[in-house]
Amino acid sequence: MKQPGGIANKLSELGYRLTPQRIMVLSAIEDSDNHISVEEIYAQIVAKYPQVNISTVYRTLELLKRLGLVTETDLGGGRVRYHSAEKGHHHHLVCQECGAIIDLDESVLSSLKDTLLREYKFIAGLRHLAIFGRCVNCSR
Amino acid sequence: MKQPGGIANKLSELGYRLTPQRIMVLSAIEDSDNHISVEEIYAQIVAKYPQVNISTVYRTLELLKRLGLVTETDLGGGRVRYHSAEKGHHHHLVCQECGAIIDLDESVLSSLKDTLLREYKFIAGLRHLAIFGRCVNCSR
DNA sequence: TTTGTATTTGCAACTAGTTTCAATAAAAAC
DNA sequence: GTTTTTATTGAAACTAGTTGCAAATACAAA
CATH class of the missing domain: 1.10.10.10 (Winged helix-like DNA-binding domain superfamily/Winged helix DNA-binding domain)
Known part of the structure; x- marks a missing residue:
């Protein structure tokens, strides 16, 4: 094949x-x-x-x-x-206005992961997350 | 009605x-x-x-x-x-093993929101997020 | 190489959600 | 209260994804 x-x-x-x-x-x-x-x-x-x-x-x-x-x-x-x-984990910021997709390194979410583990004893998956919102250009 | x-x-x-x-x-x-x-x-x-x-x-x-x-x-x-x-915003930790749902206050994600705004100039929506992973009981 | 068998596939039927469009009915105007 | 306007609804057709099952085939064993 x-x-x-x-x-x-x-x-x-x-x-x-x-x-x-x-x-x-x-x-x-x-x-x-x-x-x-x-x-x-x-x-x-x-x-x-x-x-x-x-x-x-x-x-x-x-x-x-x-x-x-x-x-x-x-x-x-x-x-x-x-x-x-x-090919490694990473995250995305997705602008709901213009559709732009900004790539985000995995490390940005590591402090959140730590907090969840410490305070909630929860092992968060968060391998490939899309966070929706508005980018610079569209927020004006 | x-x-x-x-x-x-x-x-x-x-x-x-x-x-x-x-x-x-x-x-x-x-x-x-x-x-x-x-x-x-x-x-x-x-x-x-x-x-x-x-x-x-x-x-x-x-x-x-x-x-x-x-x-x-x-x-x-x-x-x-x-x-x-x-009724206010909040988030959930969802255990993919046992299905348990742990409620999470909005404030837990505020530092992440701040980081995204500061470093990426991105206004994150994050009003009602579900984070998947494993709870204490299932991670042993 | 051939055979046996459990996994995987294609097909067709099914489910959840979306869309189009004519009929209906809220709400504004009279 | 009646008429008019236009948003909203119900119905039916459609799309994306899932599932059950018989047929096909990858792979192990002979």
């Missing part, structure tokens, strides 16, 4: 089968520079193999998400997007 | 019509102690007026959300719930 990347290796290590459909979903995510949507993944696959069903794409993403190999982020307007967990 | 609460007054002040359907949605939200789901609101309405359509409930919630009169929170598993904005 195609050279399997890091996610594919982990999948088979965990005992899941490496089907062509799964490899195509993995490639689409790994080859994508930024975040990729279900439609984009599906379009990419159908272009080569039209018989592949969209439900397989949804199921594969659900699996990858559950195993923590991929992170899902809601960047607003129901636009859920996917990203390889291998 | 029914004694209109604070939200109803604001709606008509803003020039929106006070229909029986809207008043019923408002009452359901205002009368609910905690967060209420679409199905719960709809079930409550249909019990009295079976001819009311679910799309009207969705449209009313969309309107109230847009006007900031009601806050929407995703408490996990696609279970979106609604809450009167008049």
Whole structure:
């Protein structure tokens, strides 16, 4: 099929089968520079193999998400997007006025995480969060 | 119909019509102690007026959300719930293991808001956030 | 290489939520 | 109280995502 990347290796290590459909979903995510949507993944696959069903794409993403190999982020307007967990965690500031997306380093949320752990004994996931609001340009 | 609460007054002040359907949605939200789901609101309405359509409930919630009169929170598993904005803002820690929901005061996120404003010139909404992770009992 | 089997897939039916549009009814004007 | 205007509603069609199940196939074992 195609050279399997890091996610594919982990999948088979965990005992899941490496089907062509799964490899195509993995490639689409790994080859994508930024975040990729279900439609984009599906379009990419159908272009080569039209018989592949969209439900397989949804199921594969659900699996990858559950195993923590991929992170899902809601960047607003129901636009859920996917990203390889291998490429590191980060967060986004999403402007609800102009739609601008500002990337945010993971460290910005670390003091919040500490507070929650100390005061509420709660281990916050916060791997890939979208914070909605207004950017500089739109707040004037 | 029914004694209109604070939200109803604001709606008509803003020039929106006070229909029986809207008043019923408002009452359901205002009368609910905690967060209420679409199905719960709809079930409550249909019990009295079976001819009311679910799309009207969705449209009313969309309107109230847009006007900031009601806050929407995703408490996990696609279970979106609604809450009167008049009753104050707060946040939730949701345990992905046992489903426990811990309420969190708004102030816990104020230092994060400050940081985002100072370092990124971004005005974060963060009115009603759900943070996913693991509670004390499940993290052992 | 062939066989066996449990996992995975495609398909079709289903659910939640959205949208379009003609009919209805709030609220303003008379 | 009646008429007029235009926002709002109900109905039905539509879209995105999910689920059940029989058929297909990845992979282990022979």
